[in-house]
Amino acid sequence: MAAVFDKLLGQDHAIRELLAASTDARRSTRGSASIEHSAMTHAWLFTGPPGSGRSIAALCLAAALQCTSPDGPGCGHCAGCTSTLGGNHPDVRRIIPEGLSIATADMRAIVRTAARRPSVGAWHVIIIEDADRLTEGAANALLKMVEEPPSHTVFMLCAPSPDPHDIAVTLRSRCRHITLTTPSTTAIAHALEARDHLDAETAHWAAAISAGHIGRARRLATDEQARSRRATVLAMPPTLDRPAAAINAADTLLATATEDAKTLTAEIDTRETEELRTALGAGGTGKGAAGALRGSAGALKDLERKQKSRATRAIRDALDRALIDLAGYYRDALLASLGTTASPIHPDKSDDITQIARSTRPETLLNCIDAILHCRDTLATNTKPELAITAMLTTISEHMRRG
Template sequence: MIWSQVVGQPDAIAVLRGAATAAAGVVDGAGSGAGMIHAWLFTGPPGSGRSVAARAFAAALQCVAGSGCGECPGCRTTMAGTHADVRLVVPEGLSISVAEMRALVQTSARRPTGGRWQVVIIEDADRLTEGAANALLKAIEEPPQRTVFLLCAPSDHPDDVPVTIRSRCRPVPLRTPAPAAIAEVLRDRDGIDEQTAGWAASVCGGHVGRARRLATDPAARDRRAAVLRIPLHLGRLADVFECADDLVKTAEADASEVSGARDEAEKDALKTAMGHGGTGKGAVGATRGSAGAIKELERRQKSRATRTQRDALDLALVDLAGFYRDVLVSTGGAPATLTHPDHAEHIDKAARTWSPESTLRRLEAVLSCREAIELNVKPRIAIEAMLTALHRG
């Protein structure tokens, strides 16, 4: 069944399965629909599976059996992202614009074409601009009879999701999956050997997708190892700039690798659609009028590359923060599980060398860097300032 893809969330699954059953009763005229509402807010830490849970719920809503069997066309097409009545909004840039949200709201007002419900999934709903949030609010306040909105956000804090929206949504809080549950998924679903699966689950910070990348991608393992070498390799001031350069260049390379081929394909497709290379009547005029569309595409691609670079840097900063957190755990002799158990020797060495106050200052420098980058400080400047603070202690 599709619920097997939602890892380590038994309470949330029970709520969603009950709502899907109630929704089936509404469509079939066999129930009152108690427990089913038109707006849901999935919250939880990174890697908890917010979007996966939302897709599974969407599949259950489209399921002919009303349970998420995983075999019917409704389940299969929803999970594959090809269902005509399930729209997925994945922000590729820094935010979700009001124009994009207005267009989505208009589409969501239609009746389902072939499915049982019209479902709108908004990943990273915390990236809604103020105008986009207001446009969505109007739709949630007066939803069409057969439309369901599924919003995903890190938390239900007003800074993430406006109070006016979250007050009209039923919350679905998700928790960080246990390492044992993640390892089981890697073994059973991805065919990864037990030792590798156990290691990846123990160092991924509860992020299922990260665990899969670490288990299958040697480059991802190398990037993580390079980041975790930084705390004990800042002996000279020159090391600060060298490490900063490595971090920024790695993030830029990741963004280029992810976006490069896709950017060119999108641009070629747009040029073809706008008549580039054509020789027929009107081809010259069509080509001349395509300049604005190409410029808008390039703007969106630049925004997507910026977001990809920031995400890569943020992942490195999360690993660094986890290292300093582990040093504090080791210094205090707490029984808490280490974030990076495979670097326990380096963590113990740092705990013997640094004072707790110095470690805490380093941790605060990493967290401040994350905040600075989110506030549009140039990544290289923010990274160099952070590494300088780490060097000084």
């Protein structure tokens, strides 16, 4: 098997399809086959739940397409593979939205880039992560290029599902669709042991509580602060049957999400600011250095706006992770109350969950889950987090007080 595809956990069907495509793509670039009737195509759509590896699958296919080894495609060792996986291949561009959406103007600029011929690789690859954040105008701008793509360009879109709410029907119909599934706990644990050199006990614990998300598992296994924030969130449900508990819980949840987001973005923000200031002359000793920095206010403000948008997105993403944890908690309690033997999402919280399951009716637990899912939908419409979170916890508190 091509080495680059080893990064995809539990996706054997997808790997076979991607390997066939990259093999046919290599033949077409060498003139021995045509792309028109092969496993290769110019537009791909990768869908699957969080943690299934949508962006990893796209990056692995990009590396296989750029592979220069005779042992390829996707040897994992040549300059094409390593530079693609390392994020510095000149012909592979990853679009990772840092704000709440991908604007039309941004997509038009990407489309113009996509029309260029590759500089060193065989293909010009455009990977659009979180393609569900495309605005209608941005999707239309992309559609025109996908309908008549340059012969040397490949688009790869990543979205949670092929549902019209996540990806426009017109875009979806022009892409080859690859569906990814949630990797098993065992597969994630083995990956943490092999790649991150974690001991078996820690790896299996992190895998078991990650809900199939290897990135989350890795972070929980290696970051004490991430474990602490999860513990704070999961300590809320037993307290929500008390008067006024919802307000305190909302404050705690928002503060925890904000702290989590700052942890993830602070290093990036600091590096970007320092790089821009250096590029604008900060620290220089020449005659024009001070004047150049004084005239850089506009560039610094633009960077501040970009970082503020990223922070907003990061907080909402952190809130969503917390909500998924809470939904998993009540799901475990519901299954326990019904006496099922399904695997729990939070096995390390079984004592608290069992206690709630014994004292709460199943319909109440189901109503709590509904409130959390409704809050996630509300946050997706850009409602202020403070309002959505407070309303959700108030609803849950009312249900829990009624039992």
